Amino acid sequence: MELTASERRQGRLTQRHLQGALRRLRDTGYVALERALPDDWITQMRSACDRDLKKYLRIKENRERFLVKNKGHVGMFPSPTLPYMDPMAILNPFALQIFEAAMGHNVFCTFYNTNTAWPGSGVQVIHRDTQPLFPELSVALPVHMVVVNIMLVDFTVENGATEVWPGSHLLTDGRGDREVPLEERAAFLRSERTTVPAGTLVVRDLRMWHRGMPNQTDQIRTMLAIVYFRDFMHRNDVMTIPSAVWDDLPEHGRHLFRHNTIK
Numbered sequence: 628m629e630l631t632a633s634e635r636r637q638g639r640l641t642q643r644h645l646q647g648a649l650r651r652l653r654d655t656g657y658v659a660l661e662r663a664l665p666d667d668w669i670t671q672m673r674s675a676c677d678r679d680l681k682k683y684l685r686i687k688e689n690r691e692r693f694l695v696k697n698k699g700h701v702g703m704f705p706s707p708t709l710p711y712m713d714p715m716a717i718l719n720p721f722a723l724q725i726f727e728a729a730m731g732h733n734v735f736c737t738f739y740n741t742n743t744a745w746p747g748s749g750v751q752v753i754h755r756d757t758q759p760l761f762p763e764l765s766v767a768l769p770v771h772m773v774v775v776n777i778m779l780v781d782f783t784v785e786n787g788a789t790e791v792w793p794g795s796h797l798l799t800d801g802r803g804d805r806e807v808p809l810e811e812r813a814a815f816l817r818s819e820r821t822t823v824p825a826g827t828l829v830v831r832d833l834r835m836w837h838r839g840m841p842n843q844t845d846q847i848r849t850m851l852a853i854v855y856f857r858d859f860m861h862r863n864d865v866m867t868i869p870s871a872v873w874d875d876l877p878e879h880g881r882h883l884f885r886h887n888t889i890k
């Protein structure tokens with residue numbers, strides 16, 4: 628979805644665009660706002676993230692876990708400090724507008740990760756990032772968890788743009804499909820690659836089936852992955868946010884991150 632010049636200036640989607648974004652999230656499981664974040668912001672975030680990833684992968688256990696066992700798909704919990712806690716990422720006005728319209732104003736966040744397809748990465752198994760809340764149901768519930776991805780480079784087929792299955796967030800396991808591998812079920816479904824330019828912001832229903840793909844380039848391919856929960860969801864993984872960062876957060880930021888530890 629392309630933002631208009633006036634939406635960029637105001638940091639706000641028009642009602643018509645918001646309705647379109649919500650429809651895409653509801654029907655397909657995700658919506659992409661192309662180049663929603665400025666180039667210079669992305670460049671700075673990418674260099675911080677690449678530097679931190681390289682440091683992270685100097686640790687032998689991390690190399691074994693992510694480069695070997697996870698075939699080059701690296702998940703790193705970034706430090707909950709700047710630049711990662713920049714309001715442009717965690718309180719992005721376009722993302723907020725979409726997920727608050729979809730999930731209400733008491734949304735909270737306790738999970739902030741990065742997804743990297745390291746050069747030479749392989750194909751991941753098809754998975755969803757959350758399991759059905761009520762596995763016995765054969766009807767899908769409304770959206771209750773979303774991930775906001777911010778692409779730090781152009782995502783291309785060559786560097787491993789994520790493969791997603793539109794509509795799969797609405798597929799349930801309630802008719803005896805719990806034991807069937809998603810690979811088998813996906814063989815009959817249409818998929819697409821999230822080939823989008825750097826700075827694109829994606830809001831994706833966490834139930835959507837997807838997989839990381841091979842990065843055949845020599846460039847690191849990373850997206851930020853910030854997960855927001857409808858208020859009734861509360862998981863045990865929380866972040867420790869330094870009080871200096873907390874003190875500087877706007878009220879809306881404190882509201883969203885209220886279930887974390889502040890130290």
Ligand SMILES: O=C(O)CCC(=O)C(=O)O
Nearest residue numbers: 700742743789838839840
């Ligand atoms: O990086 C990607 O394209 C997807 C990664 C992913 O889904 C995961 O690591 O769980």
